[in-house]
Structure formats: C-alpha cells, structure tokens
Amino acid sequence: MQRHVIFAAGLLAAALTVAVVNGQSRAQTKATAPDAKAVIATYANIAQAAYGDALTTAQTLQRAVQALIDKPTPQTLDAARKAWLAARVPYQQTEVYRFGNKIVDDWEGRVNAWPLDEGLIDYVKGEYGAVSDENSLYAANVIANKTLTFGGRSIDASRITKTLLSKTLHEADGVEANVATGYHAIEFLLWGQDLNGTGPGAGNRPATDFNVAACTGGNCARRVQYLKVATALLIDDLRWMAAQWGQQGAARKALMEGPADKGLIAIFTGMGSLSYGELAGERMKLGLLLHDPEEEHDCFADNTHNSHYYDVIGIQNVYLGRYRRVDGTLIKGASLSDLVKAASGPTDARLRKALAHAVTQFQAIVKRAESGEAYDQMIAEGNTAGNKIVQNAIDALLMQTKDIERAIAALKLRPVQFEDSDSLSDPAKVLQ
C-alpha cells in the first residue's frame, strides 16, 4: 500500500513528534542538501532573534507607556499606540512557532489570548450590556472595582499586581474570554472599545483616561497601574520565551537533541497549522462567514491587516531560513527550502511560489486597509470587493498548505508516534 504523510492536524502543538526517514541518509545521496540539523539550527536562530525583537519592541512600548503616564497627552498616547503597533510586527512573525512547539503553544495564551470580554478590564459602553451575564466577570471592570465576586468568592483586587492579573483573573472561572494579560489587554487599554461596528474607525480612548489629576473614565490611577502591570508582564513572558530559544534554552534543545526529522516535522507543522486551521480558518473564514466585526484579531487598534500579514511573513521566514530583524540585520542560514530543493526541485519551487503568492494577497489586504478601509469593514456583509480580497488571501493559504504537504512528502517524513511516553511508542513492552 502506498503511504503518504499524515498530518495530525489536529493540533497544535506538539503534534507530530518522532518521525522516521525512509531510505538512506539524504546527505549521501543528495550532495547539495544541507544537514537537517543545520536547518533546525537556523529555525531556532530565527526564533531567538524574533522573540528577542518582540522583547525589545515591548520594552520600547514600556517606555512609551511610562511617558504617557508621566504626561498624558494626545501625543504621548499616540506614541504609545505606535509603539504597540511596532511591537506586533516581530511578535506576529513568531506565531509560526506556536503550532510545532508544545512549549510555545502552552505559553501563548498568556501573551496573545483573544477574543476577550473587555468589560472584565475597564468600562465599556454601547450594546455591551452591564447586566449580570453568565460570565460573572463579563462586566466586572477590575479598574473600577476593588472587590470582585465570582465563583462564590470575594476577590481582593485592591492592588493590581502581576499575580492578580495572571493568576487570578486570566481565564477566571474557566472562561477563555476572561483575558486579563497580553497584547490584546494592552491594546484595549490604549485604544478602548471599537464602537464602530463594520463602519470606519478604531477605538478612541482619550489620553485623559490616564490623567490621574484630571481623570476621565474614572479610576485613572488604577487604569495606569493596570497598564503598567500588564506591560511588565508581557515583558516577563517575552523574556522567558526568548531565553527558551537561546543556546541552552529548552525549546532549542528539544529540537536539536531529538531526531532531525522530528525537528523538521515541527517546522512543517507550524507552517501548516498556522496557514490552514488557525489563520485561514479560525481568524479569517469564520469572520467572513458571519460578517462579524467582532471576528477581528486586533480589533481595538484596527491592526488586523498587519497582524495577519506578519503571520504569513513568519511562515515564509521559516521555510526560506531567513528573518529581517527590527534593526535591519538579516538572519540567514541553511533552510528547509534547500532541503526540499535537494529532494525535489519542482516541489520547492512550487512551495516558494505559493508562499510568495500568499504574501502578495496579504499585501493587498494591507494596502486596502492603509487606504482607509479597515479589516472589519472588508468582511462586512455586502462589501463584495472587500470580501473578495479576504477570500483571495484565504484561498492562497489553502493552496500553500497543499504545497507544504507536498514538501513533507518529498522529504519522506512520516510521523509515527507519541512523544513523551515510551509506553505509547511500544505498548507491547509495557504489558510485560
């Protein structure tokens, strides 16, 4: 029977683990093929650099936040928003690491959880609804309330601390929409609610919301504190993850010390799962099906076009084995593309072309957004041209996933078993 690669799509993470190579070492048969470990090292180097950039841009954001707090003006608020937008650029390029690496997937919810019930954090208006909902914390408004009641308990929220946000409130009551930390919590604090539906405009929080002396929106001291703590937590989390990709980091070692094909499978899993299920499916197709402005990833800032675009760039980065750092430096090394090319030149060419095509389609979304029509407007019901441009991008992702599968097949990679239990890889042994 002919065997093909299987893709355990399902998941995220970790999914594929141990893999077996059919046949002889490629190095012997394909003189031009790079060593698989060198390819994996490039992948780890890009991760280290990109998480490092995410960290430094978050530190820049932290300085801008401090400037806003010191002197809350429209100018300092605008500078903080620009710093947040800049911080998203390297971070989104790391998302491709999430689905191939359990350590990233387990951590990701701390920094990039979405969507969120913003009423947990601060005041909300409009149709949001202040009445008690089945999520006790839906409109809890931590910034306004020093005591919160949920799960039959009273929670002392008088001091807004890292522990309160990350341990007590984040995913409180088991509700995933209770997002208290990460980029999107900070985004909401900087922009406020987007009350424009599928009409033009992002959130429009006034700078005076951070003015303790002449406060709008109430509780400015607590809002300032929340923003400071959430930003500091983001930096803690990014610093930790960047370190995991250092020379002695757990994420790098997990890939470098395992079988080479396991590492290659991890790279492909990240590319395929981000392309197909996560980005094309959950983040784009659903919003298009529903024409729902809530289905927008960076909704408060109207930054979704960039958020999606840099995801796609990240996918291309890990295949081509290169990453342009925030400071302009180019990280480059032995690439998956080289490896596939040695096995099948046409397969590599197809995949490179498909990745480039996807980038073009997402550039079109960016261009349209920069011309004044935000992503949530593009997916609005009746916006035929906008819908089309989003669908084109989705189609490009679906196509590129097929070429990713072809590349996996060309390398004859085949996942065979579970990672963390020899009892699973060899059940017979266990029964002895």
Added chain:
Amino acid sequence: MGSYAQAALIAGGLLAGAAVVASGLGGNRIDARADQTDARGLAPGGAATSKGSVDNRNAFSHASATLSFAREFDFKIGNAIFRKLWVSSPASTRSSDGLGPLFNARSCQRCHLKDGRGHPPAAPWPKDNAVSLLLRLSIPPQSDAQRRALANGRIAVIPEPTYGTQLQDLAIQGHRAEGRVHITYTEREVRLAGGEIVRLRKPIVRITDLGYGPLHPRTMISVRVAPPMIGLGLLEAVPDAAILARADPDDSDGDGISGRPNRVRARRSGAMVLGRFGWKALEPDLVAQTAAAFSGDMGLSSALLPATAGGCTAAQKACLAAPHGASKGGAEVPESLFRLVVFYARNLAVPARRNANTPAVKRGRTLFHQVGCAACHTPSFTTGKDTPSPHLADQKIWPYTDLLLHDMGDGLADHRPEARASGREWRTPPLWGIGLTRTVSGHTFFLHDGRARNITEAILWHGGEAQASRDRFAKLSAKERAALLAFVNSL
C-alpha cells in the same frame, strides 16, 4: 516501528482536488486499524488520541490526532463558533443573532468550560451563577393521551406546562428569566474500612425568582452538570450492536446488573433508535445533541429544531413573539455553522493516559475489575468501520462506559423519567480523562449534579445495581482504595 504508524491518515489535501472550505467535506482516506495490542488503553482514543499537552487547562481542547490539515480548518472554525457569543435579535451581525429570548448561556463554551466538566454553583445566586449546570423539568402524565404518548415513545417527557422541559435562568433584555437555581446540601457520614470517614452531601434543589408564576405542583426537577466534551465522536462511532450486546434488561445472567438501552424517537425519521448521549442517554447522536443544546440552552434554532424561540412555551407569549434571528427559510444557526460545531464536538480528542505503569495503578486496575466497576464501566469497544467520520473508524477505544442505563438506587435517583430511562436510572458516564478534571476544570465535582467532591464520594453514592460494588470498595483497605483511585485518575 510502532503500530501507530498504521494509524496514519492520508492527508486529504494531497489527494483531494479542490480546496475544501468550511464544508465539512474532506478528501481523507484512512489507513488505520483497531490497535489490539494496546491492552491497557494507553491511547484511550486509539489513533485519534490527543497528541497535545496533558498538563494544563487545554488538555481537553485538542483535536483528534487523525485529522488532516484540511479538516483542522473545520475543527478550528468549529471551535470559534463553539465559543462565539450569540446576541439577541435584531442585531447588526445577522449571522450572530437569535439568542434566546430565554437561555442558559450565550455560547457553548460558557457551559462547557475548557471543553471540560461543569460544576454546581459555589453558593446560591447572586454570589455565584449556575452557568455550567441546568435544571430539566417535567411533570407526570396528566391524561391517558399523555400516558400513551410516553408509552409509545412519541415524546420523552411531559413538559412543565409553563416552563417547558428546562429552566432557562437568563433572558435577553426586556424578558424575564424563568428563575434562579438554588442549591443547598445536607450531609451524612460514611465510614470506610480502616476508619476513614467520608462526608457525603446531598443537594436540595429549589427554584427562586420564578418569572412566570408558580410551577406545576408535581414538577419533577433534575440537575444536570455539563459533561466533558472529549471523545464524543468515538462514542458515536460505537456500533449499536456492540452496545446492545451488553444489555441485559432482565438480568438473565443473575449478576444483579441489568443494563438497559434507552430508546428515543429520531427527530427526522421518526424511528425509534438507541439513545446514547446525555445523562440519561436521551439523544441518539451528536447532531441531535447539538441541536437540542442550541435550542434549549441558547434559544437558537437549527434545521433539526426550527423553533426560533427555543425553550419558550405557549404560556410565554411575549417570549414567542420576540424578534428572532432566522432569515427567511433558514435557521438562526445556519446549516454550515451547525455542521462545523458538530464536527468540532466529534473531534475533541481523548488525552493519553498518564502514569499508567506505576505499581499502584496496575494494582488499582486489577481491583477495578475485582470490585466489579468494569461490569458497567466497560473498558473497551472498537468503533465501527462504517461511520460518518472515517478518521474515527475502526479504533480500539477505552471509554469505560457501556452507554447503557442502570438503576443507581434511591440516593442518586432524580425521580424524573426520560423516555425509557426511569427516575432511578442513569447512563454509565465515560471515565476517560477523569483524572485530568482538576487540571482542566480546577475542581473535582462529579455525578450528574456535581454533588460528589471527589472520586471517592462519587463511588460511595453508587447504589442500586452498583450497590455490591460500592460495598466492596468500602471494604477495601485504605491502601487498596488509594490504588483503585490511582488507576481511575490515570484514565
């Protein structure tokens, strides 16, 4: 090479021609066989067992490992719909409206927290909500016509005349909620071999803040905690014949255990079919279960249950007259979205077992069988070859349930029949994943109403057909009990 290589799924995208977009279609072919060598159920879902982490709250949220990238797309969209907050009509987002007017939750995920097990409120309203459980309501038959309708299976229960078959404790703006769930407990002590004292709490349930007048005086109330979502597609794929083969309605083998199938009316065909899902096995398959949950829990119509007002009864006129979210000829949950949610529910994977090889767990497994737990908590089935989900077909699975109804005695009885299930009978719940309840859900509340605060209490509540096994458990030494619990927690 391990036998899991045979569990490989051929990537649909390689073979199928056109891209499949949210259609529920796929080009997958299967190269998977039931793994008969996994004699301890280390991979309880067979090749579909989760490959995700089992040490954090997402342990129940991973997809069947046999999904292709293409089907992962459907799973992810299904997940997003599962957690999507529905809004009342009319709203600017026409695909997202239709909530209520009466409802228990705005989204699937709000009850099925982290795809795991619900819990009873920590305190009566307003100190806590009762979002991850609900109350089923009905009354005894009031006429011969009603008795006949029950007897011939045309209906499963007689609805409470005003409130229907379920208490919706929330409502959209401008409408009254039906009431609030109020639960208090009485406790008693049980003494186990070796002197350990266990306190069992029994719930006393009442409804406060009734929104539509008094309840019928003979109202029967059943508390139902949201069950975990894992492995449902695999349970659906167990052939009827394999379940029915274990039924012994008249206890003809004299082991004190009957095991009866529930028989329910299929909504579309009208045929009487095997009930399989729900605490009393009231729903035959995941399409029916999903439609019932959309309707009863969220007030959303689907093709199978087209009433736009969900749980509103004829006595709740304003509720029936409220604006709804269905476009003409359609349902509030369009078929495309509905199918994706069903696909998601079918493919939430069962986690791999943990610590399966410690001496205590091995000893506990033997005790589990010796005590008699396995008489109803049937360890293993093989899924059918012919199922709507080919990637779940022909897998040896380890759910630890027979999917049959058993008389569980007075202590657990809700005295509220549903179809063929009596007021003393419950469907054996699966045990797979039970050891991760605290990891995923942050608690260990078990049984239909969450009264048990740990597995020991849950076992001690077993009566009726399970009384003898429960008594044998109580007589085990403390060390043996710990071993048995270690085994259960390894599932």
